Amino acid sequence: MMYLSGLVGLLLVLTVDARVGNSSSCIETEQCLLFDVICKTEDFEVRHYDSVKWVSTNETSSSFDIAVNNGFSRLYDYINGTNDIGIKLEMVTPVIIKSYGKQGFFVMNFLLPAEYQSNPPNPTDPMVYIYTTAAMTVYVQSFDEELTGLFDRLATRSLSRDLDSIHATYVKDFHLLASYVGPTSTSRAYTEVMIVAVGEPVCTSEELNQ
Template sequence: MGSGSGHQPSATMIYLPGLVGLLLVFIADARVGNSTVEFCSETEQCLLFDLICETDKFEARHYDSVKWVSTDETSYIMEVAAMRAFRRLYEYITGTNENGQKMKMVAPVIVKISDKRFWERGTYTVSFLLPAEHQQNPPKPIDDKVYIHVMPKMEVYVLSYGGWMTSIADQNQAYRLSSDLDSVNAKYKKGFHYAVGYNSPMTLFNRHNEVWFVIEDEPECSSSRLVGLLLVLTVNARVGNSTIDFCWETEQCLLFDLICETDKFEARHYDSVKWVSSDETSCIMEVAAMRAFRRLQEYITGTNENGQEMKMVAPVIVKISDKRMWESGTYTVSFLLPAEHQQNPPKPIDDKVYIHVMPKMEVYVLSYGGWMISMVEHIQAYRLSCALDSVDAKYKKGFHYAVGYNGFTTFFNRHNEVWFVIEDEPECSSSSEEL
């Protein structure tokens, strides 16, 4: 909890959403950027991940889809194959590509290793991670043995170890990890694994290497400690503790990735999450929101099939369709479900209340203070639409979201937002800060 009241507010205290990014570069689902992980310290950018759980023997992590530059090499041992492949990839990032573009080295470097006997030849795929600024449109390789590879999002089991990543060391650590996973009946893809390195050959001490096995089905986290970003990764939901200064009145918040920020608006990415929602028709937002809010408050305070009480989570959002001021319109008010209820929320009893899965989306955001009343909200929505139109940004027309983070009893430092859903690629030109 941040500044302000030191207790959990009641449902009546929260009215309407926001969040700040995790210092990620988010381009075409890629998450490459600055990292606070101590073992990734030799490069300016690193591959970012969400830590799902950790046991005393292994971790489970989630990685988003990213692009790599890769090459294959056949040999009896990894060291020989990696040396040949490394040379080709290094030439690519130092300018041997169609644009003559030089790129920074990014950690980690990974080697995909298929299972084989020691005396057999095998194919090793070595990959360099492309920097954030080249994730969307990397220059084409000139060498026909070098190619761009899009690795889909995935969960992996991870075993970390020090020293040098030799064939013998990697095979021993891979055997250790597979044995530990088999002992808890964890499901993972067989037939290959990844050898992962974070250090330059010039680094003699405090080296960090990893073995990855790709997870199948749900991660096996029994006897684990939930750690990392304090997220609940359930049905892609990202709801958890936040360090954003404007989301301090609730224990949990809706988390997001900040794509870019200009002096007039932000662009953010939100993963798919579940909300409990209710529709109400009225001429003005305040009347509709008050009626819908009452029904949703009853749901989270126990009026559901399980009699389950839930904490309030920020933000609360109102979907507003375009209309003239004097016309009646339908307002959809939604409470964010807490992390522990994202997977299996209790069913509502009131037939005007329903569970809504909002798909992952990118939104343009304008933040403002004060009270979120109809007149102010419409002015702020108009301001944002004008700012977007001025840079030819593509966004969905016909509706927007009014988003609130504060309770009724909060009089100062209130935080509200307007959201427009992005169409096509986010428009980040003339941005004052791109992460």
């Protein structure tokens, strides 16, 4: 019985770790956040993400760009050894920014590698913490655009408008921005805006309803 219990526990750990890992869809990094596609329309994609751990930091600023730069620097220090065991962690994509829009409050998140999902090193910077996101279903639009304050406003407005046109129910307090290409990279920018679905997602588009 103890053997069975241990086996079940191991399988649960492997299941969690499997949602962060290697995939041909990873951009610039060996590991990335994995997801299941529920459906696609002409306007957006609906995805399901499992619960995963991040290293996170909060920023309050009237400037999106300043908030992002400050948060990125703080988290980059963490993965470069500013943690309780002084180890370096590999970068994993995407970097997620939780934006509360006009409130000027942002949460910057670096995804923890699969091997540290169950037991990540603790931050030594008091402004940095480990955070576990719940499983979620999100509406997503993708863009070949740089992650800027202007992009934040325009992309969020675009996706919100599309969701409103099909009467989808979604979280309006915040949205998520996902960046897959680093600030010093020479690769083409690739960024996504995500809005969390409430209840059963709507898998249709305005064009299909006309």
